Amino acid sequence: MVENRPFLxxxxxxxxxxxxxxxxxxxxxxxxxxTHSQQTMLQxxxxxxxxxxxxxxxxxxxxxxxxxxxxxxxxxTLTNSLIMALGxxxxxxAISIIxxxxxxYFRFPGRMYIFWAIFVTLMLPVEVRIVPTYGVVANLxxxxxxxxxxxxxxxxxxxxxxxxxxxLSVPDELTEAARVDGASPMRFFWDILLPMSRTSIAxxxxxxxxxxxxxxxxxxxxxxxxxxxxxxxxxxRQANVVDSVPAWNxxxxxxxxxxxxxxxxVVFMQRQFVRGLVETEK
Amino acid sequence: MEKRVTFHERWLPYLLVxxxxxxxxxxxxxxxxxxxxxxVLIEDAFGGNxxxxxxxxxxxxFNDDSYFxxxxxxxxxxxLVATIGLAVSLLLAVMADRVIRGATAYKAxxxxxxxxxxxxxxxxxxxxxxxxxxxxxxxLQGIGIEFNYVTNGNQALTLVVIAAVWNQISYNFLFFLAxxxxxxxxLIEAAAIDGAGPGRRFWDIIxxxxxxxxxxxxxxxxxxxxxxxxxxxxxxxxxxxxxxxxILVYKVYNDGFRGQDLGGSSAQxxxxxxxxxxxxxxxxxxxxxxxxx
Numbered sequence: 001m002v003e004n005r006p007f008l009x010x011x012x013x014x015x016x017x018x019x020x021x022x023x024x025x026x027x028x029x030x031x032x033x034x035t036h037s038q039q040t041m042l043q044x045x046x047x048x049x050x051x052x053x054x055x056x057x058x059x060x061x062x063x064x065x066x067x068x069x070x071x072x073x074x075x076x077t078l079t080n081s082l083i084m085a086l087g088x089x090x091x092x093x094a095i096s097i098i099x100x101x102x103x104x105y106f107r108f109p110g111r112m113y114i115f116w117a118i119f120v121t122l123m124l125p126v127e128v129r130i131v132p133t134y135g136v137v138a139n140l141x142x143x144x145x146x147x148x149x150x151x152x153x154x155x156x157x158x159x160x161x162x163x164x165x166x167x168l169s170v171p172d173e174l175t176e177a178a179r180v181d182g183a184s185p186m187r188f189f190w191d192i193l194l195p196m197s198r199t200s201i202a203x204x205x206x207x208x209x210x211x212x213x214x215x216x217x218x219x220x221x222x223x224x225x226x227x228x229x230x231x232x233x234x235x236x237r238q239a240n241v242v243d244s245v246p247a248w249n250x251x252x253x254x255x256x257x258x259x260x261x262x263x264x265x266v267v268f269m270q271r272q273f274v275r276g277l278v279e280t281e282k
Numbered sequence: 283m284e285k286r287v288t289f290h291e292r293w294l295p296y297l298l299v300x301x302x303x304x305x306x307x308x309x310x311x312x313x314x315x316x317x318x319x320x321x322v323l324i325e326d327a328f329g330g331n332x333x334x335x336x337x338x339x340x341x342x343x344f345n346d347d348s349y350f351x352x353x354x355x356x357x358x359x360x361x362l363v364a365t366i367g368l369a370v371s372l373l374l375a376v377m378a379d380r381v382i383r384g385a386t387a388y389k390a391x392x393x394x395x396x397x398x399x400x401x402x403x404x405x406x407x408x409x410x411x412x413x414x415x416x417x418x419x420x421x422l423q424g425i426g427i428e429f430n431y432v433t434n435g436n437q438a439l440t441l442v443v444i445a446a447v448w449n450q451i452s453y454n455f456l457f458f459l460a461x462x463x464x465x466x467x468x469l470i471e472a473a474a475i476d477g478a479g480p481g482r483r484f485w486d487i488i489x490x491x492x493x494x495x496x497x498x499x500x501x502x503x504x505x506x507x508x509x510x511x512x513x514x515x516x517x518x519x520x521x522x523x524x525x526x527x528x529i530l531v532y533k534v535y536n537d538g539f540r541g542q543d544l545g546g547s548s549a550q551x552x553x554x555x556x557x558x559x560x561x562x563x564x565x566x567x568x569x570x571x572x573x574x575x
Contacts (some may be wrong), residue, residue, distance in 0.1 A: 029391070
């Protein structure tokens, strides 16, 4: 602090507290709604404080799902989301780290073409080329499968660049030492490079886990069987059922469950999260 | 930058890049090529025959008022999302940077909206503003404002902007805070000794030094509002009422999957691709500059 201005300090606290309150408000109301009975949630104004139906509501969505007929239990959609998020995160890390290794530690014909081919993928999010990508996946018979949910999303320029950046900062002496000792490239990769990349991998994992968990358009398009639905898409789907008033208490319990895992990951791995965000933008 | 020491192997590097390259080729280059190819075809409704029409799909698009309405809407929308998002998060970052006690706690309370899926964010805000049970809609009614985003186009757009900004605030906040913390304290102290008050210091020193971060975030926010907001729109309004929130990325999806107009949708995809490539280029040019000075 440069000088002591108590008034400004108090003002700063007030502004930030107000910001925190406004930002948290939607989630607070979601939580409140998930703890009341369906009747309470039908008449306005709805209560601002939690009610007594917490366990019943969560138990119902977890075991039976939302609504009475033809709904998927949230335990199943949560499992699908978890499989997809882990698959996308680990898949991206795995294929990116080996291609970054190849690009940094080898000289081979076509290296720069490959580098640019990966670079270009940075530019086109899946939303932009959605119709033809759907066509390709349909042709390959990958609709309604975990492979279809995960594989098209794991090509990643950002992860490749992050690892490339990191490898470039690794001292050459290590490589020389490994070569003098007669270590093969893969041995060097497993025993030296990979253990050194731990923090980068953790940072990447947090970012990509959230990315995979929060996918919406992609699972919406390529899944038609309920056994492959993810939790994020079911929340939005149920909120938009035409001609019916949603059971807000159950819907909001579902929304809470859809938010909880990625939010917990961010809160408990905050350092890796911030690092991942900042480094992927370099 | 290149490595001085490398390994010499003939086949291993190709093997290592193979998985990445195969996925990129199959799920990236092939569909992108298809988009370009389909954008010059007209396919009949039964998907059987297609006819080469050269640039007709684009000409059709450029003569289509609803496309230009969507372009205008997208420009307004991304302007609102970017300016409001940046202003709010800059304010929060500056205030959080000032307070020494509690800064880390505040940070923890401000980072998590990033983890909420855009589609879920849409559902949350839709609930708050729901015309029959929404608590905020009820409060607004108390002060005489009839808020019904289901029927009122401007209110629908307002709500989509709010939800989109909310989802992106943590990202902007973290970058602004990092930018603020990297400004040398000695500069601020020197200015204070010369008698500059907090407001003066902010506008004359902090703000200019933050401008690279601000410019970077501007590009990121425009890209986000163009493409990242699909889930928000789909969960809240589905592009409606009428065309009030039918932004470009939603229109591509709507025309392609609901309208079954593959040629028109692909032509729109191609235009969007050009937009993203241009934006990414701007971003990289800028980052290069930042690295050099």
